[in-house]
Each structure stands twice: as C-alpha cells, then as structure tokens.
Amino acid sequence: MALHSITAHGMPELQGHHDVHHEEHWFLKYCWSTDHKMIAKQYLVTGLLMALIGGFFAYVFRWQLAFPNQPVPFFGVVTPASYNMMITQHGTIMIFYVAMPVLLAAFGNYLIPLMVGADDMVFPRLNRASYQVFLISSVILIWSFFVPGGGFGGAWTAYPPLSAGSQYNLTPSGSTLWVVAVAVEFVAFLMGGINFIVTAMNARAPGMKFVDVPLAVWMIVIASVMFMMSVGPLIAGSVMLVMDQNFGTHFFDPRTGGDPVLWQHLFWFFGHPEVYVVLLPALGFLAEILPVFSRKKLFGYRTLLYSSIGTACLSFFVWAHHQFISGIDPRMANVFAATTVLISIPIAEIMFVFIATLYRSSIQFTVPMLWALSFVAEFLVGGVTGIFLGASGADIHFHDTYFVLAHFHYTFFPIAIIGSFAGLTYWFPKMFGRHLNEGLGRVHFWITIISFNFIWMPLFFTGIMGDHRRIYSFANFPDLMTPDRILLREISSVATAVMGIAQVLFFANFFWSMYKGRKAEDNPYNANTLEWRCPSPPPHGNFAVMPTVYRSPYEYNHPDREVDFWPQDEPPAGQGELRPEGAH
C-alpha cells in the first residue's frame, strides 16, 4: 500500500533505475533478461521463425495437392506419412507456436506494461520463465520431427485412438513428444497469462479507471482469462493421453470402457475458446489502430468491451459444433447449433462498432491501417461462412471438407497473420525506434492480401464440391479429379507459393528497417495511449516519470482541443499545461 500511495503522486521513483543495466553481458541482455520488452521480442522472433516452418509446410502440401505425386520444388516427393505429419504440424505450429506467442505473448508482454503505465510486468522473473518454458516446448516440438518414426501425423486435433496407440499412428515417440510439447506450452502460457492479468488489474497507472484501459489490454486480459478457464481440461486430457500412449491406460480406448469421444470434448472445450483467445488480441489491435488513423474516437468503447466479454462467455457453450457428426448424440447437436449461431450477435456488434468508427472520420491509409481495414473485410468472409458450419443441417455436408478449411483460414489468417502484421507495423517504431519502409510495406500488403484470397476463395468451392480435408492425394477418387476441381486446386496452390515468396519482402523490410530505417519520433502517429509517451524504443523501466492517467484512450479531435489528439496522461487544463478557455 505504501508504494501505491507513492506512485499515486507521480513521484519520479528510483532515479538511476535505468543506469544499472548498462554494462550487461549480451547473454544477460538478450537471453536472460527480465525486461518485458526483451521477452516480447524473444516471443516475437520465436513466433516468426516458427511461422516460417509452418508456412513452408503449407507450401509443400498445397503443392502436393495441386500436382499430386510429383516432386515438390525445394522438398522432394511427399509421402502419405510426411503429408500427414506436415498438415498436423502446420496446424499445431500456426496456432500454438505462431498465433499464441505473437498475438498474445509478444504483444501482451510488450503492450500491457506500457499501456497501463507500469515499468514492467509485476513478476518479471515469472515472465522470463514463461518464455523459457515456451522455448523448451518449441524445441520439443521440432525435435519430434526427427525422432524414429517421424513427427506425429494424426491431425492437430489428435483424436484418439489414432493418437493414443502407436500401432495405429506408427509414430511412437513423435506422438508423445507432440502432446508433451503442447502441454508444456500451455503451462508457459498459463504463467504468462496470470502475469498479464495481474499486471493489467493491479499495476495500472494511478487514475486509470477500467474504462480508461486501452482495449488492446482489455482484450489480451479477457483472452488470458478465457485461456485460463478453458485449458485446464485439455491439460488433464494431455496427461491422460500421454498415459494412454506410454503407460497402457485406456482413458480414450474403447477396449476397456474408455471413450474416444471424451477426448474430443476435452479438446474442443479448449479448442473453441482458443479461437477467441487469439481473436480478441487482434480485435484489440484494431481498436487501437482504427481510431488513430481515422482520427476519431472509437465508436462505443463499452459496446465493444461488453460484446467481447459476451463473445468470450458464449464461446464456452459452443464447442461441440466441431463434433456434430463425430459421434455425439444428435440431440445435443441441436443445443450446440443454437448457441453457435447466436455467437454471431456479439461478433456482428464488434464489426458494426469498427465500421461505425470509420463514419465521418479522416482515414489515412498507412500500412498498419491497411492491415487493420483488410482485417475487417476478410474477417467478414470468415464470419459469415461460419454460420454455414454452425447450422447443424448444413454442416452435414460441409463437415471436414475444404469449406471448413477455407472458413477457418478466413478467420485465422486475419487473426494470426493480418492481426500480427497490423500490430507489428503499427508498433514497430516503438519497438525498434525506427520506421518501416512505407512503400515496401504497401507492396507486401497488396501481394499478401490478393494472394490470400486466391488461395482460399477457390477452396470454398472445392469444399462444396466434395474435397475432404487431410487427404493426401485426390488422385484416388474419380469423382474428385474433374478438370474444374483440379484448376481450382492449382490456383490455390500457386497463390500459396506467391504468398510465401512475398513474405521475403516483409522480412527484408523488417530487418533493414531495424537498423537502417528512418528514426522514429516518440509519438509518430499522434496517438493517445501511454506507450507513445515514452521514448522510442523505451528504456528499461519504460517511463522517466511514471504517468498518471486522466482520460480515456480514444479522445481524438476533441472540440476543446487545438491539436487533434489528447494523450491519456496529459493533465487537464488547470492542473498542468494551461490552455486558454474558449480558444476553440
């Protein structure tokens, strides 16, 4: 309490705090740091590296699908085993090792202390441990590709008995390592998530009421709470699955009264909220980026907040729509169909809020804004196609087809890739103190977005036409080898390769700008939130003077102000810097 009252007066505490860390060994600085910004960058770099692996897998199996049984350039011939392994690991990597670390961990770590006006996470060493555990889990996952038998190839959902018995999956060590890697990763994110929640709840700057918290922080916190509430059964399930694999138990084996359907429930009880765990941070970035580049107050802070909480709650009631036809009781499907379709209500409201924010605004089409706007447009496609899958009657046809994949990627690509790019390009000046190249960024944006639509639009149609997912070669199915289907697959695969190549632009831009880019100002966008009120990049300890918050983060173009922004920590007239009354 004592410390709290000191900080409440904005006292410049701990002078010389920054100087302590000058003479650090590079290992301590880059690998053993407790600084939330460094940990964020570690998460970011690990996530991007994993994205390269996952992306390469995507390219390989897409090529195999379009040109079956021919050697894939830069890879070779794809066997059924390696195909299964690659689709499994693509899903695992992209969700657990790219979307989660980048959106939740990297940006959560970077933004929460800066946005709530704290000097670090409340538990810096726990934070470091969280990254290290995550790193161990990534190493375990990659190691699992090279063990005898190869990596696990039973789809990222790992339905037993396939995943539980090595006589079925033929990957005795690969499947165990896969489960262990995923479970260890959950522990890492639980540690990180608790840190996020506690920091955002307890370490807010003096004066920051709960409606003054930037929505990016809110969203990451809601996502962490969801993660905390939903992951437990899957951690328990992973323990049970590892026991099944190695110790001869029969939790998921029907031979002795176990039940494979149980795993599906445990998995999707987590798996569905997980989609929203990564969606919410991305929506949070949008809520930051759209007001800044449209110079307008966010339409409906509370509407967005409550809709997100509503989405979070509702998402716990819908998981079995992934299992409509996989052996659950058909009567239960009716319940889940109803709840699933109802989730469109809060999501629609969130979209309305974003669209309404643009009304009578002044939009600058900068690169982060382009990414943010494309999120809205692309996510709409993903959102509306989800209704087809949630409606049980229609799902009978769509289940496990490429329609599902296309829908999923129209939600997940905006979330994981567009959201990450939006966040990265927006906060890059703050993170590295330099600007990204705008022109290169635009070229990269357009190529990525256009090729993305070329990848997945055709697959909606092949899905309707009966292409089932996870099938290594359609050549065995006479009905599926018609010229129109083949053409659609080829378009998609070539677009995948194009998109992959386009990412070279991003990485070139990223690394070039990190060292050679234009120097960034402290607040290049004239934004309001606290992270723009400290130097770029922020030093250890973040703020020279710990800020005090006076207002909500989205006060753009306030009529009483001459400048079109109003930083959260700027004292109101009369308390600090003075502004003549009636000057408007």
Added chain:
Amino acid sequence: MSGQIIATGRSAAGMPTGKLAVWMVIASEIPIFGGILAPYLMHRIGHPDWGQMAASLNVWIGTFNTGLLVTSSLFAMLAHAAAERGDGPLAAARLRLAAYGGLVFLCIKAYEWYAKISHDHVPQTGTFYGYYFSATGLHGIHILAGVAILLAIAAQAEKGKNLQRVELIGIYWHFVDVVWFFLFHIFYIIR
C-alpha cells in the same frame, strides 16, 4: 530484482499483487482438476462395476492422509498468524511443520501406490485405476511443489524477509487441501 519494479508494488485492484496472483493460480487450477474429475465422474456413474475396484482402495489410509493434510494446513495457518505478529522464526518453524506434513502425506501416498501396484492394480488393469493414479498423481505433484515452496518461504521467513508470502503459500496449501477433500470422497468414500 523484482523488488525494484514499481509495478509489483501497485494494487489498483485493491489487493496485494502476490495474493492476486495466487488466486489466479487457484482459478486456473480449478479447471485442471475439474478436467480430470468431471470425466471420471461421468465414467464412474456410467460404470457401476467400477465399485469393485474402488473398494480395493484403503479408506483408512485415505482418512489418515486427509487428517494429515488438514493438520498440515493448520500449521500453515498458524504460521500465518505468527507472520502477522512479525515473528519470522516461529512462522518458519510452523511452515516447516506444514511442509513435513506434506512430505509424510507423500510417503504414505507412495506406500499406497506401491501396495496397489504390488497387487497388480496398475493403471493398465482398469480405467478406474488410470483415473485414480492420474488424479492422485496430479495432486501429488501439487503437494510436492507446495512442499518445495513452503520450505523456500520458511527459509526467507526465518530471516524475517517477505513475511507476506507466508499467507500466500498458505492460501495455495489450503487449496491443495480442498482438492484432496474432493479426491478423497470421490475415490475412497463413494463406492
């Protein structure tokens, strides 16, 4: 290190940061234990024949273990009271007693496991034993972690440092206790 962090000292939510974190840990542990107990209950209700296997558990040992954990928790609580008075060494002594209680609990548990396994009641022989070993094992890991933290905090408390942590580990320790109430009744008592 962390002592220097201003953020750690703040309490905008109206409670100390450490305590908030402990409650967060507990809130996230509930679904983990729930995730193994809920499927167990489903299977148990669906398979009345599991009662034979449940009957093979030694309910006397289970009851004794329950008492042991409750007593251990009591010492954690008394340590808290001592810490409130600022009596570091007494708090440390009581924390150690609590930790020893946990250790004895683990030893008895190990004996119980050993007895089960030597009677060929291994996880492979029935899903009931699978659940029994997984759930008590998961709980045992929490006990083990709790003992380690108890001893570490006792070492600090002896020097009069970080006395607020005595309460924090106490909360966690009681939670582990509560989990055991459920495991005890669900596995041992209800047949």
Added chain:
Amino acid sequence: MSTEAATREERKYWRIWAILISLPLLSLAAQQTGMGWLAILVSVVVMLTSTWFAVTTWMHVHLEPRFVPYLCLLGIAAMFLLFFMVAPDVMSHEGNNWQNRSADTPAHIERPVDPLAPPGAAAETHH
C-alpha cells in the same frame, strides 16, 4: 494485528481444524455402514461443508475483492458446463441412433473391438 488478536485467531484456527478433522471421519463412518446412498449423501455434504470452512476461514476469501470468489466460481461453473454437456455422450451408453457397445462390457475384461463378431460373442472368444 495485536498479539492478543492473533492469539484469538490461532484459537479459532484450532477450532476449525477440529471440525475439518472430524468431518472426514463422519463420511468414513457413513461409508462403513455399508449403505451406499448414505455414503454419497454424507460425502457430498461433508465435501461442501469442509470446502466452505477451509475457503472462508482459512483462505479468507470473503476478505478479498468480490471478483476473486467470482473468478473461482467461474472456473467451477465451466466444469459443471463441461460435465453436463459431455455426459450425454460419455456417461450414457446409448442414445439417439447410437450405442456404445464397448462401454457395456465390464471394464476389467480386455476386449478387442471386433464389430464383425455377433453381439455377445466377443467376451467369450477372447478369454
């Protein structure tokens, strides 16, 4: 906190300990009567009572901000949700257009899943 108050607190903790120690004995006694329904009834009551005592008097949950118990209740609610939404598929052995054959077999009988064998034959053929 004054020393006297702390001592009072300590005495209270001992009282709670006595209650928590005797409650499991109660359920043990109920179980020893051999009446299954009584054991279930008593255990449920004992589980809830002892949890209540431990949580309120030892963990002092009522002294924390209101969101703390709510958060824990949220976790418990999620588990109830899990139980009741999964039970129709896992707890019951048959339902609308499906039947869980393997669950009907007593659990301690190892029984390969051989759907081609006529019903009932499996248990005999694989002994």
Added chain:
Amino acid sequence: MAEQHPSHESGGIGWQPLARSVFLTTFLGAVIVVGTVLFYIFAGGEDLIARLIPANSSFAGDIDFVILVIAGIVGFWFFASLFAFFVLLYQSRRRPGHKPEYLAKHDHQLHTWVSWPHWLVIACDLIIIIVAVKVWHQVKQVAPPADTVIRVVAQQWGWTFRHPGTDNKLDTVDDIVTIDRLHVPLDQVVHFELQSKDVMHDFSVPVFRLKQDAVPGRTIKGWFKPVKAGAFDIQCAEMCGIGHGLMPARIFVETPEQHAAFLEDSARNASVPGGQSIY
C-alpha cells in the same frame, strides 16, 4: 455539450442520415440477394449447389435448401456490411478541409445504431436455427422405415460392407461381405450401422450429403435413400493414419434388376457360404 459546439451540428448532419443510408443499402442488398435466392428456388434452381455437386439422395435437396437459406441471409449481411464499409472508406478518406466528427453524445444514445442491426441479426439467427435444426432432425435423428439394412465397418485403411443378401436380413448365412464396394438399391431407404475396428473414421458420400463418423466401440445408425443410379465416391473424412488418403471406396446405386443381378452373382461366387469367414 452538443449545443455549445454548433459547428458539429451543422457540419455533422448527425447520425440519422448515416442510419438512413446504411438501412437503404442493407435493404437494397437484401432485396437483391434474397430475391436472387428466391428466384433460384422457385425457378427450379434449387440445384444451385447441385450444379457444383450432384444431389443424389432424398435429403440432399433439403440440406442444399438449408445452405441456400443461410447463403441468402448471410449474403445480405455480408454485402450490406461490405458495401457500407467501402462507402465509408471512400467518404472518410483524408482530404483537405475534411474534419472528422467528435462523438459528443454518450455511447448509449448512439446505441440504436448498433441495436437495430443487433435485433435484425437475432431474427436472422432464429430463422437459421429453425431451418437447420429441422433438417438435422430429419436426417440424423429420425429415419423412415428401412427397406434394407447394411453394416459398414471401417478399419485402417479400408471399408467392409455387409449386405443383407437375398433374405434382406443382416447376420444370416446369405450375407454378402464386400470390401471397398457398396451396392445399394435405387429408391429404397437404406439404413446403415456404422462401426470401426480401430480408430475414428468417417463414412462420407458427398453426393448424398451424407457424413457420419465411425467411432470404435460404438454402433452408429443412419439412413439414406439414393435417388439416382450410378457409381459414386465414398471418402473417409476423419484423419485415420497414414493411409487416410488411400481408403477410397465406391458406392453403386443400382436399379432393381442390377441389384438382383449383384445379389445372385455374389451368392454364386461366394467361396464360403455367407461370407462369414471372409474376415
């Protein structure tokens, strides 16, 4: 607040015109999309989906109908939102002399702008739920009386089909067991019992809009009624291991004469009576 800043009122027109224009565009979009769908449905174009993939079972048309209804409803929302979105992007682009508006009023006063679409979304959701659940009930929960019953057994990596034979009863000596080839009579209600020997599989016939997982340890029942003769793909739709992509099967929908020939043929060629011990 608003009175003190008349500049907003005059420059800003307020929210009514926006609401008006958005509702106008939404209703235009609605008319176009719903009209198109209705046109297709009433002009015998219920085969909008069937043009992509044939609808060869009795309930395929019902499932296609659900898909079309949803397509109409969400298509309307999709195009309306996207239209509003791009119009707003154009209108609000940054240009000289254009000043963004500040929301002086409190959130809840503007809330009608969100709450109206909100109620509309709920109404649309209800329609979708009713239509979807109705078809689901008819396909998965109840079944018309069976003309014939078959058993489908999946395993790594192939299908075993047990036909009832000439006596039309399963588990009798004249059962016909085939591998990867399923023969069913045209225009008859076929019930199937789906089982799996090892891992999860999925019995999927896209042209029938039929899909059901095979869960080891369980018997799951379902039905279909083929309405068009021919040979079609059966796919496994649930990841079942390395050979998942290599377990194609064919379903042969046969006219009564063809089916009778098949039964006769199999009975004559069966090396073992009843095919009981083929496995």
